[in-house]
Amino acid sequence: MKRQKKRIGFVGLTLAACLILTSCGGGGAASSAAPSSGAPASSAAATDVVKSDELAAKSKYAGTPDADMITINTVSEPTTLNTMLAYDTGSSSILREIVSxxxxxxxxxxxxxxxxxxxxxxxxxxxxxxxxxxxPKWSNGEPVxxxxxxxxxxxxxxxxxxxxxxxxxxxxxxxxxxxxxxxxxxxxxxxxxxxxxxxxxxxxxxxxxxxxxxxxxxxxxxNQKAYESIGADNYAKEADKVVTNGAYKVSEWKHNDHVTLAKNEDYWDKDKIGIPKIKYVMLSDANATLNAFKAGQLDFMTVGKDHIKLLKAEGQPIARYIETGPWYFQYNTTKKPFNNAKVRQAFGLSVDLDSYVNDVLADGSIKADGVVPPGVAGANGKDYAEARGSIQPKFDPAKAKSLLAEGLKEAGVSAAGFKPVFTCSNTTSGQKDAAFFQEQWKKNLGVSVELKPLDNKARFEAMQSQNFELLMAGWTPDYNDPMTFLDLFMTNNGNNNGKYSSKTYDDLVTKAMNEADPEKRQNILIEAEKLLVQTDTAVFPIYYRAINYTTSQKFTGGTYTPFQGWPGDYHDGTKLTKK
Known part of the structure; x- marks a missing residue:
């Protein structure tokens, strides 16, 4: 039986900066950022951040001129606004505002x-x-x-x-x-x-x-009446073809440009809605995003490495949280030689993740110590990752080169004929990430890897159709439990895009699902995660992303948290300022 799940997140989403679900090359965010967790930030950019509620008062930029609207960069087009079909962070963030x-x-x-x-x-x-x-009512007037x-x-x-x-x-x-x-x-x-x-x-x-x-x-x-009258093939594909019951309604949707939401005056808790309109724009280039923010065309944006120092130098405040979602190398285990665990291990062990996090990202992100990140609930009110400890294999170029030779031989692939392709994001940050990995594989494995940059939609399609060999993917949580990460890699999960299949792994996760004792359940999940990462290396954890962001002076009170990540939540007390 096929199990369909998100990439986001991370929630799902998704799980890239705009479509974290299954993204690669460090994400699609125009500025290398997107939401989540409770892990402590580290590395070069770990200081001089402010609290979210301090941004508006300290911001140097007045924001957009529209008196009753804020403009948010969501990087790319949402894949759908149908609650049944949504699977990425970009779609889920908008759905959170329009459906209750x-x-x-x-x-x-x-x-x-x-x-x-x-x-x-x-x-x-x-x-x-x-x-x-x-x-409570639907936007077509019917009661919920x-x-x-x-x-x-x-x-x-x-x-x-x-x-x-x-x-x-x-x-x-x-x-x-x-x-x-x-x-x-x-x-x-x-x-x-x-x-x-x-x-x-x-x-x-x-x-x-x-x-x-x-x-x-x-x-x-x-709403059944709306869904059946509009038709399954057309539902939620245009602004006038989606019926909602949340804090906002969809007033305009210009595909690949923007989505505009308007306050729902029939919302049961409408007095808490302090922003009459929200406009989500889709800027994928980091420099264009920064220029738009400075020009008064944006009120919220994520901030990547290249712009952190620039904004801080001019006194613009930046806030941060660490994403409760891993980024990892995803291997297509159906394609030789990535059907061999030694080859998969080699491609992970040959990358200096400390250098990647501190020198390439340099934004407060932290190196991963497993698939399940810090901040996810474990047994008896404690943190799961703390109970598990680090299970991340250490950087070892010599071992990686040896494993690659053994793995290629076992897979029946000649070293001379091995020309792998790394499918990556076409965004600014994605290209920098991919170039770093490419250099590491050439230096430490002696392998020339071709880069294949794609936009978010094409990358998702490639992942879902297994039209890739190797890429970087991310996952945001659908709920606060390690199961949201670990059931993703069961054989029949619809979002198991690498098609990893292990009866032992499936049995362990199933056993955990049916275990009532919290401590025993946690130990079973830890055993499964070690199998996934250390033994089979179905995926290779890379990092937990820091989400650096800033706002204009125009509003305050947005929610930016591990489970309500980027680009934020705006219907629970967010207000326009009186500047």
Whole structure:
């Protein structure tokens, strides 16, 4: 059974700076940045940052001239605004503003009720029963009811919908897998709507991160009347073909240029919306982005290495957080010689990650010590990564060269005929990252690697169709639990783009899913992660990205956190300033 999942994130997204889900070459952000985690920043740029709420007061730039609108750079076109089909950070960040569900995340990334009055959990922790708010409306005027959740979830779980995140529903909801396979009817699912404002969902096992799941796009409601009248093929592809119920409505969508949102006056918590309009523009070049910010055409942007010193020299404040999502080398394990673990190990061990983080990135990013980053919840209220420790293989060019020779021989590939291609981002930062890796492989392995730069959309398509050999990918979390990173690499996960397949790994992750004891569950996941990284090297962790960003004087109160990452959240108390 195919399990479809995000790259983002990181959430999914995605998981590149604008489409972190499956990006490469250091991400697509125009300035090498995009959101997440609680790890301490290090390296050359780790000092002189300010708190987010200090940016507006200290900013040197007044911002855009529109009195009631802020302009945010989201780098590239969202792949979709359909909650069932979204899989990248860029899409999810906009959907967070326009669609509301059972729960949302507060400014501390804690799940809090959104469109519900109350909820109860059964003693066996399998069934959640919600009493919905009466009053919230869709933008077509219809009330938001329990039927909208049932329709959204059941439609996403149909094979013909081809939802990337169908698995996050059918793997968890009672009867979900059988429904996905066409073995049972809807009324046999663990989803019930006894009346318009009562909803219950029964899971196949207790899920410790269930409330986080309810904040995720795949668990959002969907208006049946709108979806069916517009048609599945056209839904959410234009501004006038998407129906929303969140803090904002989509007022304009000029593809590959901008998306404009307008305040939803029917939103249940509209008094907290302090920004009447938000315009998301799509600038992928770092220099063009900086010039637009200085010219008063942007109010928020991420800041990369080349511009950190420049902005600080003129007194422009910069804030930062560390992304709760790894960046890693992704290998296509279906293509020789990357079907050989020794070859995969060689390409990771031959790259000096300290030099990459400190000299190439130089923006506060930190070297990865595993796939699951710091800041992700572990057993008994502690950090998972702290319990695991570092499992990152150390830089060892001599060992890498030896492994490569052995691996090529085992794979039946001659060294002379080995001409690998590194698929990378076509952005400014992506090209610099790719050039560094190319030089490292030539110097330490004696291998000439061809670079293949692609834009975000083409890169995603290449990943999903396995039309690559080697690239750098990123992943943002869908919820606060290590499972959001580790189930990604199960054989049948739809976002397992490298097609890694290990029965041992699958069995370990499945065992963890069914383990109720938090400590035992964590130990099983650690064992699985060590297999993934150290033994099989299905992926090679590289770094956890620092997101450096700055704003104009025009607004304050935006939320920029590990689980509500770049380009931020703006409907929970964000306000225009009075300058």
């Amino acid at each position: 569900g059972l729960f949302k995340l507060d400014k501390s990334d804690k799940p809090i009720p959104d469109l519900i009055e109350s909820y109860e959990v059964s003693d066996d922790k399998l069934t959640y029963t919600f009493k919905l708010k009466q009053g 009811t329990s039927k909208d959740y049932v329709f959204g979830w059941t439609t996403a779980m149909k094979k013909e919908t081809a939802a990337n995140y169908a698995f996050i529903l059918y793997d968890n909801i009672k009867g979900g897998k059988d429904y996905f396979d066409g073995k049972i009817k809807e009324d046999q699912l663990g989803i019930k709507a006894p009346d318009d404002y009562t909803l219950s969902i029964t899971f196949v096992r207790p899920i410790p991160y269930a409330l986080h799941l309810f904040t995720f796009t795949a668990y959002m409601p969907l």
